[in-house]
Amino acid sequence: MSIPAATHGWTGGVVYHAEQAASEIEAAFPNIDVVVRTSSSATAQVSALEDLSASQDLAALVILPFTSEELTGPVQTVKENGTFIAVVDRGLTDPSIQDLYVAGDNIAVGANTAEWLVENLGGEGKIVVLRGIPTVIDDERIQGFTEVMDGTDIEILDIQYANWNQDEAFRLMQDYLAKHPHIDAVWANDDDMLLGVLEAVGESGRTEIKYALGGNGMKDVVEMVMAESAMTPISTPYPPSMIKSAIYMTAAQFMGQAPMRGSFLLDAPLITPENAEQFYFPDSPF
């Protein structure tokens, strides 16, 4: 397994789940050895791939590429030795290289959150939205959200970037609170930003805000859902544990000859108090 190092919350989760998966898989299937390598840059990941494939005969590579452009060629080289290639989250420039692709559904993250809000606001109200870093991921979440909102009487008062950063989200939410005297709900697009939003709302003393929602399934937010928080009663997963899905599927290809070549697109089902335990990893950093 070749994955980014724990440079921020989500990749911290990826590293945790990769290491968990390695020990679970080795316990379940004694014929499988799992080697986990973390890399702190695309260049380092290219070197890690060279080391991994030079030092051992790799049956399979599970990789979450740092960047599509820089990793495509090196992964192609590994594949040419007959190695099964499972790509997670960020696709390669040439998808024909991968045997298995595992990815989340960012449109569903936005759409499922929006549907919950529409239902719980009774189809009307005023909301503010925080965007992440300008990327395809952010665009898709916003697209899924706004497509649902377009058919309702919910007005998006403001929508600006806070770069998936807790501090920036805190400051942006302070701006929103100063500008808009009545806000029914906030969508932060991501759980890191949600923490900043909740801090700003808490400090403001404003009482009309019914809901503040994020997305990703961060541990702190799943705990709010489990505690039946009034303001954050749900979340929507884009789970770093998808690295586990990929390694379990790859193991099944080899241990059971279960056919695992193809594309697995994860849904983004709502995390609710009823099912939150399934999305909760108390020992994970994320």
Added chain:
Amino acid sequence: MSIPAATHGWTGGVVYHAEQAASEIEAAFPNIDVVVRTSSSATAQVSALEDLSASQDLAALVILPFTSEELTGPVQTVKENGTFIAVVDRGLTDPSIQDLYVAGDNIAVGANTAEWLVENLGGEGKIVVLRGIPTVIDDERIQGFTEVMDGTDIEILDIQYANWNQDEAFRLMQDYLAKHPHIDAVWANDDDMLLGVLEAVGESGRTEIKYALGGNGMKDVVEMVMAESAMTPISTPYPPSMIKSAIYMTAAQFMGQAPMRGSFLLDAPLITPENAEQFYFPDSPF
């Protein structure tokens, strides 16, 4: 697991792989008990679901439904008890019931076979095609095949139904041979029909036919590929072992909390002499 009984070759493979998966999963994960029920009709499968959910607390149901219409309501009832639902191959009428959907790609079965033929016939020639039973599955395979052929100088001389039946395919191929004095290749759309085609070609003594191809990954045909048959050097999988993919993925949801809600669409990579072993199950009936 609720699956159709072994009423023909492909479902015979499903039963074999379901039973193999059950013992493999129980060996790897001692906390999982797998119960396999086979049913010889949709009505029988509805009863089997009632029995399964009445007699035990089901954490998960992996089901290959006999028919979409008759099974949708009963599966919904099982889901209402909190059971994780994995649906294989044939979808339910209401896809929102399933947590996981695993399916093959029939368009790719046709398209990948066609691309191989185009390359190996040098982009020109005269071919005949045998269709299966008029269904979405057959339509998709033919669609994938003809979309690739449309851009080439390969002429489809004849295309008729033989209902995925070996004897009917034998008779249809005899007709084709009588009608068409020169045939470069045959695509049978399915490996059961391919066996009938090969018999007719063998009896005819005709020598101009370069390739006769099927699709599905039947054991007998994978053996031809492994033996480097000149006439059938490749096949294209639509594997009954996809039931294993579903049960392994479901097990990973429960044993590793690996997120497995979503849709897994299998590719249809060419089965070649180099990789045939990965698609070969010597003890399977199919």
